[in-house]
Amino acid sequence: MLKSLLIENYALIEKLDISFDDGLTIITGETGAGKSILLGALGLILGQRADTKVLYDQKRKCIIEGTFSIENLGIEKLFAENELDYDSIAIFRREINPQGKSRAFINDTPVNLNVMKDIAERLIDIHSQHQNLLVGTSVFRYNIIDAFAGISQQVAEYRKEFEKLSQLRKKLSGLRESEKQTRSELDYLNFQYDELFKAQLSADEFAEIESELEILNHASEIKMNLEKADFLLQNNQENVLSLLSEVIALFRSLEKFSPQYAELYKRLLSSEIEIKDLGREIVAGKEDVSADPARAQELQQRYDLLQKLLHKHAVSDMEELISLRDEFREKIDGFESLENEIQVLQSECDLFEKKLTEIASKISSERKNAIPALEEQISSILKELGMPNGRFRVRQSQSHQLHINGNDDFNFLFSANLGTEPQELTKIASGGELSRLMLAMKSVVSLRNLLPTIIFDEIDTGVSGEIGFRMGAILGKISRNMQVISITHLPQVAARGSRHFIVYKETKDNYTKTLVKKIDDKNRVFEIAKMLGGENPSESVLQTAEELIQKQSIHKN
Missing domain, CATH: 3.40.50.300 (P-loop containing nucleotide triphosphate hydrolases)
Structure with missing residues (x-):
């Protein structure tokens, strides 16, 4: 107290x-x-x-x-x-x-x-002056009935669980909205991904194509220059290698006179080996170079396709294009994951709703059992308060969907006179009658509410x-x-x-x-x-x- x-x-x-x-x-x-x-x-x-x-x-x-x-x-x-x-x-x-x-x-x-x-x-419970006006509100009706039935704590626990269900439903609704938006984009995403996937993109391919096309487009010039280089290095009478051999012979006789000459002799020998290697590579390169119009056309078509994809998706290089392809794949996979998440969450909601429906049904039964005594006791107190013909009734009906208070809807009915059927008390009760009704309700509930x-x-x-x-x-x-x-x-x-x-x-x-x-x-x-x-x-x-x-x-x- x-x-x-x-x-x-x-x-x-x-x-x-x-x-x-x-x-x-x-x-x-x-x-x-x-x-x-x-x-x-x-x-x-x-x-x-x-x-x-x-x-x-x-x-x-x-x-x-x-x-x-x-x-x-x-x-x-x-x-x-x-x-x-x-x-x-x-x-x-x-x-x-x-x-x-x-x-x-x-x-x-x-x-x-x-x-x-x-x-x-x-x-503590405070009944303020304006609470007489609350007698017509659903919150007040539930509070009176549940307090009298002694199930206020059960209803409070139900409300907590219902709030959890409401949050699940809200999340499910959000996922469905996301699914709806993504579904409208899915065909577009699949088309874009398939196009990039079939293109078999490679990060270095664009540079490699450019290099190979450059060679094919200048094959004659390249081959001619390689042949001339081969000729100068090793195929004419006074080629580079023969002249270098003469120089090496001279330093072979000089190396014994000075460490400096000996060092130069070694370097000349190394140069001879390097030039011979160059000659072999030039010969091999010369043999590899040939005009191939079919290959050039194939590469040009591939080059044009890659350029088209880069331009279409407004990216500057192959790395960005590959990243975009992977992004499309992630969104598509995300949609499939979203569908699975929706199914799992829907099942969770269904189970939760089934559980709450059972709890709401028990609460409804407790309320139904308490209503006759509530009606009788309030009507009895109304008689004590100078309303010998006062009758208080509770109309209980079932709602089609669960709500924050269960699955019941209630209305309070009242009649002050014989021969008059009880009607919604907010429509017919005077100020004095409302005061007495409120006191009667508080009186019967106070003994239960503790x-x-x-x-x-x-x-x-x-x-x-x-x-x-x-x-x-x-x-x-x-x-x-x-x-x-x-x-x-x-x-x-x-x-x-x-x-x-x-x-x-x-x-x-x-x-x-x-x-x-x-x-x-x-x-x-x-x-x-x-x-x-x-x-x-x-x-x-x-x-x-x-x-x-x-x-x-x-x-x-």
Whole structure:
């Protein structure tokens, strides 16, 4: 339960430190006094977002700190999962500095808002004024039915699994879109790849073709020059080799006279060997060179094909062309891999969906079994709240596809009068009827939900008199099992409380601030009298207020 709430530098609150007890706590105050500010501050330690507009003094940070008793709530595992120290007392704290930076702590350990919110949802339920409007939303309907059926945790686990399925479906959809786009390009990719593959590309081929074509196109000139070189080297009377032989003979006789001549002699011998080798290669080259028009045509056609492919694909050399061919192959292989991935993912989705369908079916069955008792108990409480002919019904139907809440769709129906078939309650229920319906729902769910604290913010909107008295009785009944804090404008409800706080404004030195104080029995009579008869209640109104408190006290017992 909520044991205390510390608020510093928030909205119109300079500093407040409020202690709470179990049972029914009442909070009253004039309109605009700042009752909603308390809920706003509490919302911050329950994980709601905030900004610097909430700062009372823009130069100081805002601190909200809530102390909760969490013994026997079975949330030790939740603390362990988030690496938080567990104790019977938990302190939730939010800090907002003037620059707008927000920090959250649980037991002095920094946490993100999602963690704070997840844990806080196990500790407290706040029914705000606008929640009467939520009664027509699907989220509210599922929450009421699942809480009453005691399957909220099962549904939460289902939702986590459904989110995983949704992610798989999203991924599958993305892959199918990629497949669709790639398929439209596949024929083009296959054509381009086949053309390059059949061309049997080689990185050095282009240079080799150019070289061979150059020789073939100048075969006559090359052959003539090689023959002339052969003639000069070794085939005429005064050829290079014969002249060199004479020089070698001269140095053979000179080598004995000087190391220098001996060295020259060796070099001349080496030159003779080299020139003889050159001669043999020239002869061989001369024999290899011949005009071959057919070969030249074949090479020219190959050369033209390669030039065409280079130009077509806007690349500058064979390496780039080969790289492009391999790229086409990778895309084609990628498409085949994509098809396999889609098949595998589709099978995974099918299995996941089958599993979730079974879980959703069990959840649906639990809901169906709980609905008759829910209808009966809410209708029974409506009778206590002055609606003897009030009937509440739940219409359950099956959806064709799984969704975040299973495979059920629900509608809440209501009739306040005999002879009138229940209809969608948002279409026919008045403000006062909605308030009573909401209290009835919260009442039956609170016993199943086992949250330690529930806060009602003007749940009694639109009702008065005897109905208000009965609403107070219902709140009192709920408070036997959990801590109840009720912000109310009804004296009949206020008189039911075990303790009573008033919220008021105080203006000093041109500054207005909101204050809260706990009032004793005497001041409580006066406060309730003010709620009954205005700012200056008469003796008779004071008497009525005291009788109202006594009446509620009798009914407590």
